[in-house]
Amino acid sequence: MSECDCKDSIESKIKDKFAEEKRGENISDLSASLNGYGMVIINNTLTLRPSMPIAIEFKTPLKTNASKMKRTKKELPILFSFCPFCGVSLDHKLSEKLK
């Protein structure tokens, strides 16, 4: 569960807006999901956090031939400490829950 209801409320608004645009086109099973969220364990609690992926690229020597370089790509998420939509402190809410 997220610390505020922005994810659910935005997804609901997007679904409503899209359904309105597609009214009369006989669509079904409509869903909308904000993908920039992930489950993480913070203070022994599984929680849903908004995040942004970071693409990291670098060159590193080949193990078989150190004079040649190969490009390596990694993707890591950065977790937001504040809701990107309403600005509420997610750490503050979490620490309140633990009291």
Ligand SMILES: [Zn+2]
């Ligand atoms: Zn929010």
